[in-house]
Amino acid sequence: MKVIKKKFNIILSVIFILFAQNVYAVESKDPIKLTLHDWTGQLITTNIMAEVLKEAGYNIELIPADYIAQFAGLQTGDLHVAMEMWETTGRDAIDEYTADGRVVNVGSTGMDAIEEWWYPSYMKEKCPGLPNWEALNDCAEAFATPETSPKGRYLGGPVTWGGYDDERVEALELDWEVIHAGTDGALFAELESAYQRKAPIMLWVYAPHWAPSKYSGEFVDFPPYTTECYTDPSWGINKNAAYDCGKPRGPIWKVASSMLKDKWPGAYDAIEAFTLDSNEMGNLVASVDLDGNTVEAVVADWMSNNKDRWGSWIK
Amino acid sequence: MKNNNIFNKITFISLLLLTFVFYWYGKEIANYFDSKWILKYPKHHAFPFAIYTTTFVKWLINEASFGLFTFRDVTRSFAWIIEQPYNLVLAIISKGILKGQGQDATLILSPLSWVSIIGIFFTLALYTKDKFLIILVVFAIIYLAVFDQWQSSMITLSSIIIAVPIGVLLGILFGVLCYKSQLIEKIITPILDLMQTVPVFAYLVPILVMFGFGPVSALIATIIYAMPPMVRTTILALNNIDPQIKESGIMSGCTDRQLMWKVLIPVSKPTLLIGVNQVIMLSLNMVIIASMIGAGGLGYDVLASLRRLDIGGGIESGIAIVVLAIALDRLSQSFANLPTLTKKTRVSFYTKYKKIIFLLLYIIGVYLLGSFFSFFKFFPENLMINTSAFWEELVKYININYFDNLENFKITLLTYFMLPIKKFFLGIPWPWFIIIITLIGWYFGKLKLAALCFVLSVFIVTTGLWQKAMITLYLCGSSVIIASLIGIPLGIWAGLNKKADKILTAFIDTLQTLPSFVYLIPVVMLFRVGDFTAMIAVILYALAPAVRYTAHGVKNINNQIIEAALICGCSPRQLLFKIKLPLAIPEILLGINQTIMLALSMLVITALVGTRDLGQEVYIGLTKADIGRGLIAGLCVAFIAIIADRIIKAGSNKLKNKYGIK
Numbered sequence: 001m002k003v004i005k006k007k008f009n010i011i012l013s014v015i016f017i018l019f020a021q022n023v024y025a026v027e028s029k030d031p032i033k034l035t036l037h038d039w040t041g042q043l044i045t046t047n048i049m050a051e052v053l054k055e056a057g058y059n060i061e062l063i064p065a066d067y068i069a070q071f072a073g074l075q076t077g078d079l080h081v082a083m084e085m086w087e088t089t090g091r092d093a094i095d096e097y098t099a100d101g102r103v104v105n106v107g108s109t110g111m112d113a114i115e116e117w118w119y120p121s122y123m124k125e126k127c128p129g130l131p132n133w134e135a136l137n138d139c140a141e142a143f144a145t146p147e148t149s150p151k152g153r154y155l156g157g158p159v160t161w162g163g164y165d166d167e168r169v170e171a172l173e174l175d176w177e178v179i180h181a182g183t184d185g186a187l188f189a190e191l192e193s194a195y196q197r198k199a200p201i202m203l204w205v206y207a208p209h210w211a212p213s214k215y216s217g218e219f220v221d222f223p224p225y226t227t228e229c230y231t232d233p234s235w236g237i238n239k240n241a242a243y244d245c246g247k248p249r250g251p252i253w254k255v256a257s258s259m260l261k262d263k264w265p266g267a268y269d270a271i272e273a274f275t276l277d278s279n280e281m282g283n284l285v286a287s288v289d290l291d292g293n294t295v296e297a298v299v300a301d302w303m304s305n306n307k308d309r310w311g312s313w314i315k
Numbered sequence: 316m317k318n319n320n321i322f323n324k325i326t327f328i329s330l331l332l333l334t335f336v337f338y339w340y341g342k343e344i345a346n347y348f349d350s351k352w353i354l355k356y357p358k359h360h361a362f363p364f365a366i367y368t369t370t371f372v373k374w375l376i377n378e379a380s381f382g383l384f385t386f387r388d389v390t391r392s393f394a395w396i397i398e399q400p401y402n403l404v405l406a407i408i409s410k411g412i413l414k415g416q417g418q419d420a421t422l423i424l425s426p427l428s429w430v431s432i433i434g435i436f437f438t439l440a441l442y443t444k445d446k447f448l449i450i451l452v453v454f455a456i457i458y459l460a461v462f463d464q465w466q467s468s469m470i471t472l473s474s475i476i477i478a479v480p481i482g483v484l485l486g487i488l489f490g491v492l493c494y495k496s497q498l499i500e501k502i503i504t505p506i507l508d509l510m511q512t513v514p515v516f517a518y519l520v521p522i523l524v525m526f527g528f529g530p531v532s533a534l535i536a537t538i539i540y541a542m543p544p545m546v547r548t549t550i551l552a553l554n555n556i557d558p559q560i561k562e563s564g565i566m567s568g569c570t571d572r573q574l575m576w577k578v579l580i581p582v583s584k585p586t587l588l589i590g591v592n593q594v595i596m597l598s599l600n601m602v603i604i605a606s607m608i609g610a611g612g613l614g615y616d617v618l619a620s621l622r623r624l625d626i627g628g629g630i631e632s633g634i635a636i637v638v639l640a641i642a643l644d645r646l647s648q649s650f651a652n653l654p655t656l657t658k659k660t661r662v663s664f665y666t667k668y669k670k671i672i673f674l675l676l677y678i679i680g681v682y683l684l685g686s687f688f689s690f691f692k693f694f695p696e697n698l699m700i701n702t703s704a705f706w707e708e709l710v711k712y713i714n715i716n717y718f719d720n721l722e723n724f725k726i727t728l729l730t731y732f733m734l735p736i737k738k739f740f741l742g743i744p745w746p747w748f749i750i751i752i753t754l755i756g757w758y759f760g761k762l763k764l765a766a767l768c769f770v771l772s773v774f775i776v777t778t779g780l781w782q783k784a785m786i787t788l789y790l791c792g793s794s795v796i797i798a799s800l801i802g803i804p805l806g807i808w809a810g811l812n813k814k815a816d817k818i819l820t821a822f823i824d825t826l827q828t829l830p831s832f833v834y835l836i837p838v839v840m841l842f843r844v845g846d847f848t849a850m851i852a853v854i855l856y857a858l859a860p861a862v863r864y865t866a867h868g869v870k871n872i873n874n875q876i877i878e879a880a881l882i883c884g885c886s887p888r889q890l891l892f893k894i895k896l897p898l899a900i901p902e903i904l905l906g907i908n909q910t911i912m913l914a915l916s917m918l919v920i921t922a923l924v925g926t927r928d929l930g931q932e933v934y935i936g937l938t939k940a941d942i943g944r945g946l947i948a949g950l951c952v953a954f955i956a957i958i959a960d961r962i963i964k965a966g967s968n969k970l971k972n973k974y975g976i977k
Contacts, residue, residue: 038615038622064615065528066607068938072520073528073609092939145843146726155844159931160938179844182925182934185621185832186839192624193840196714210623289623 027264031061034081035070039184040295041208041285042084045109047299048310049083049274056314058267071097074257081106081260081271086113087250088206089161094255102258106268108251110275111208115163115247117154117220118205118212119143120191122198131221133172133246140175143200152176155190155203158183163204164230164243168222171241176202191215208281210289222246266314273313323758334751338742345744356745361779369943376524390525398531401477405530408432409469426469428685428692429460431678436642438674443649455642460694463701464613464635471612472639474605475598478534479643482542482594487587489542490549491575500550507543512912512956514919514930515540515604516937517949523608533601533610541597548590552583588651592644596828599640603830613639617832626710626836627703633833640828641821710837718841725847733793733846740785740792745776752958759965767961771954780932780951787928787955790846790921791914794853798910802858803903806865807896816866823859831856831920839924849921857913864906868899898974904967908960915956929955 032053034046050060063079071093073079085094097103119130126142129135140152147153156165156178165178181187187203188211194201195215205211205219222245228235229245236244254271261268287298303310337344379386406412412424427435433456440449459468493500515536526532556579564578580587606614613632620628665672685692749772756768775784809816831852842848872895880894918930929952936945 038619040623063529063609064606064611065609068940069519069523069608070528071940072523076524076527078528096940146722147729147845158925158938160935180925181844182921182923182931185624185836186844186924188624189836189839190843193714193718193843196711197718199718 027266029059030263031059032081032260032264032267033061033063033079034083035065035073035079036062037065037067037084040210040288041281043295044281044284044288044299044302045083045276047295048276048302049081049271051299051303052274052310052313053267053270055310056266056270058264068093071103074255075102077102077257077259079257081254081256083254083274084109085253085255087253088113088115088163088248090253091162091250094253098255104256104258104261106254106256106272108275109254111252111278111281112249113206113208113252114219114249114278115157115161115204115206116222117202118217119202119220120195120198120215120217123200123202123217126200131218133220133222136220137173137175143176143202148177148179150175152202154178155187155201156180157187157204157206161204163247165204167241167243168245171236171238171244172222173238208278208285210285213282213286214290220246225249270313330751330754334743334747337744337747338739356776356779356781358779360777362777364778365941365943365947367943368946369941372521372942372946376521387525391527394526394531394535397477397481397534401473401530401534404473404476405470408473409466425682425685425692427678428681429456429465429694430681430685430691432456432469434674434677434681436646438670439646440649441670443646443653445649448645448649451645452642455638458638459635461698461700462631462635463694463696463699464616464632465694467611467613467616467632468635468639470610471602471614471636474530474534474537474610474612475595475639475643478537478541478598479591479594481534482538482598483545483591485538486542486545486590486594487549487580489546490553491580493546493550494553503546507546508957508960509950509953510539511543512915512953513946513949514916514933514952515601516919517933517945519604519608519937520940520942520945529609530605530611533605533608536608537598537601537605540601541594544593544597545590548586548593549583552586552590553579555586556582585651588648591647591651595643595647596640596824599636599643599828600830602636603832614830617830621832621836624836625703625707627701627706629833629836630706631702633829636830637825637828641824644824710840714840721841725842729847733789733850736793737786737789737846740789741782745781749773749776755962756958759962759969764961764965768958771958775951775954778947778951780929780948783927783929783932783948784951784955786926787915787918787930787952790849790853790926790928791911791918791955794850794857794914795907795910797850798854798858798914799861799907801854802861802906802910803865806862806903806906807869807891809862809866810869810895810899811891819862819866823862826855827859831917832923835920835924844925846926848924849926852921852924853914853917856917857910860909860913861903861906864909865899865903868902868906869895871902872898901967901971901974904963904970908963908967911959911963912956915952918952 034050036043036046046062050062053060065073065079065082067090070079070082074082075097094103094105098105117133119127123142124130127135127139129138136152141150143152143154144150145153152175154165154169154176157163157180159180168174169176169178181190181204191201191203191205191211193199202220205217223229223236225246225248226235230242230248233240233242235242238244254274256268256271260271284298284302287293288295375386377387381389406426408427411422411426414421414423433453436452436456437449440452443449459465489503493503518539519536522532522536526535560578560582561574564574569578602610602612602614603617604614606612606618613636616632617629617636620626620632681691689695749769752772753765753769757765775781805819809819834855835848835852838848838851842851876894876898877890880890885894918928919933920930921928922930922934929948932948933945933952936942936948
């Protein structure tokens, strides 16, 4: 009797294991660690990916981490996936850490980052020539502050973001002064402040972000970016200087630790297949930051509306 | 003697005049001799410290090996040891005991609920028998629940519960070692200086690689930053012990070890507790930075709400940090002041542990009730308060109605105060600046200090960061001047008036533990990005020691001197200006010294509002993941701090000798 019971137990557990294997066609049960940063868009991207991977049977852990500092963790394999690495701000870090192959670029998220000079629409009354960049010099004074007067004041991104705005002002002979904000918080704090007072402001805004949906305004139209514009002085309006055009629009990349592919090849494929549209993301972000929904609710909503799409990622 | 004095004055004045000549005519002189290098250190002569440092650190953390195991294995196992107690505490008060990992994990035992945590803090406070403290602590914990900060606070609290004891123990240990051996003290003191003054951002990346990404790295960064005051106070306490006590210990036949742990350490307990207090405060200061490297908790909430420009959310989380700091600090202080029971009376087990037994029963009761009523498990959501809208409206109101006034105020201060200082520092040719610094070192501390000042400032020049170092000096200098102008009068007031003292202490504790990120956004909204905003942030943070040390100095003047003055017929005003203040000057100087240290440690934060100083260089190093660049800029900050510290301390000692105070 006892023997039979034992055998029965073994058979049961074998069936259970087989069954489990069928449901979860998964490599390792260790948790895959995805990093969370401090802006909503990234939280949404990461949570969608996490939910999809959970559906595929993977074990997921979400870990708050700094945008750049996380690379140290990705490199050593303490962290595994970072869902948003912007071409525009993360290029140096990507180059630095993918060089020895311990961090890999998993391809684009399908979203494109836009970064450009931006102004609120109430400024159009004072400067009707906008968004054409040629109007910038005519209304420089309308954008001046006591410190920059008579030049216009342009609030650029932190120096670490690059962007060549100082060079751009020079090349396009703009009567503007570039002031660098130290961080993105400071940048939007100034926008909020100016918007409340309907005061003049011209600053660096990027999308996808909640700011373009919260405040009404436009990007300035510069001569469109080409590679030659940044490398060849003779290109463009100013024959003697490079950077006489707008900023490049770069993809948002996904990066991962190289161990992801070895340990969870299926998850790697799913992450590689992940794509979202910039507009779609803009709407999701607005739904969280402007309508006050939680990230979880928005993600759950997206999951139930897009079953086919994410279903194809984990096939 | 008198001749010497006059000679000193003449040298001083002529040096000052020369400095101004160089400042006004620096450019002309440089042009005349066709030597621009006087004004700007040539770039190609800058020594590539940064590149060498990067290579070395990379080799250390990626390749260095001791045969059987690598350097990283050592650091990683160290991390593992710290991680175990942390995980335990985290499980008890925040996560619950889980089985499995990730979303597969199942809850075996739920964590202590808010009702239980209140019970624990209440019991702890009961031991101190201080009614005011009991109320304070309970209200503090309730704040966390009511303002929906519970989850994050408990994560932060767990890291504090682990970091503070480790910091205190290591601090006492190193302190004792330094006390016993002069050699060790000589080695450790400069290391302590660096630990306190190199901005944390500078070594964040190497720490992450060594100890792994997550709470442990954050804990280690916290301990590095918070431990030095503990070492210092331990050395101070042991050195100040009455030699008679030590002798009586030796006479009663203590072994070396007994003498240390049974006599000297217990005797110096009151001083040691000041160190503990500092460790708690500094650990809570680190909460924000720790959250950037995976600690989560309240710091992460503050950062995330700033990213959304949710001023109120940031303030609520920030105040939660303050509330935790004040509750823990006051608790630890009253425990310090408890009379130690030495009588060995026989009491029954029950009377001895009555409170703990009650607490355990209470926790079990709450736990059981929790399975029936969710009130005992989670604080009901409909009772929570959210003040976001209020703060937003407040800032909006000020912004719309007073922006122009604030702008005028700002521009006046900028043109007549800050810009002249900036021009002054940037205008002096660097060789002359080094000579002046060395001479100042000579005046206060003879050859040794002069050599130190010379070597450290030459290092800064050769890194090619001189320009940024001067902007740093200008920002710190103007902030310290204003902070002293505000802080010293407040300190005097607190020293003379007990009620004012109480209010000011609470105010200062708040300023020091409220993360600067919280007020950065409103300040930017009202004053725009730039040096002025940075200065306000620095002043708010660095004000505390100026008040504290001044108050301490004014309060602790020898009573006999005051009585003598009163007998001589001093009016209160004379007493203050002729007796108390001059005698408090050495202490006030130390306060200014600490203000400078705090101002320098705020540098990295000011980089976030767009300054172009060394702090920015450190920040660039971090965001570009350039280890060497960050570390070298960090060292420059540290060296400025060390020069300022040594000169002021030497000055303070000179004054103390003059007044015959010890």
